[in-house]
């Protein structure tokens with residue numbers, strides 16, 4: 001059975017899910033999106049993802065042509081139609097088709113697309129042994145140019161950094177902000193552990209406010225750990241006891257080498273393992 005995609009208000013076969021080449025989502029990357037996980041047939045933190053989607057749309061003056069309640073129904077309908085128990089949702093809203101030229105006022109009909117599919121996970125081996133990453137020379141978008149808090153369809157900034165990672169044999173790459181501080185990775189937020197304290201860059205470091213990041217902060221605090229959101233440098237990463245990344249796709253994944261520096265003893269540390277366990281219990285609970 002072919003996958004069903006939600007497009008223009010109804011479910012259509014994947015092969016028929018097509019959008020105009022005049023859509024400004026394609027012409028200019030003018031639109032917003034969300035990437036969410038399905039666990040046990042349910043969308044994890046759907047409300048938080050929808051809130052972020054609406055915030056992203058507001059920031060670019062894009063009116064989403066449905067209510068959050070209608071969007072919730074569309075997402076749940078798409079998950080159910082595809083009978084997906086464990087998977088991934090890509091939700092996007094484009095500016096819609098218009099004339100050539102940047103002017104968003106000359107577009108109409110923003111398109112809402114919901115794709116529910118299986119998920120391509122990192123190999124299990126990387127969760128057990130940890131990732132090696134490098135720092136990309138491509139800095140994260142300057143917040144005054146395009147705020148990283150907007151999850152926009154224009155992901156070239158991250159893709160350029162991802163390419164640098166791949167060229168160095170790494171599946172993720174660390175991105176610094178315009179001040180040279182640690183921001184985040186290309187599709188994941190970053191955490192450090194030092195002397196039992198959990199550190200992560202604050203929102204004003206110019207990051208996407210990850211929903212997995214927020215979940216992990218809550219799990220760490222619930223387990224009695226201190227979580228500090230403050231600016232950090234690459235030096236802080238190099239001398240950390242532990243490092244891990246969070247994201248809807250990656251969940252919680254240890255990092256054991258950054259720019260050829262071994263983090264801690266080179267193996268996923270106890271705090272990382274504990275948070276990974278807690279995250280699994282939360283997402284796989286009955």
Ligand code: PXG
Nearest residue numbers: 035186187188189208210211212247248249
């Ligand atoms: N930073 C960036 C730049 C991201 O794109 C995250 C952090 C983590 O945020 P969440 O809310 O997921 O914890 C992201 C998330 C994909 C894909 O298909 C991308 C993301 C998430 C899921 C899938 O490339 N990015």
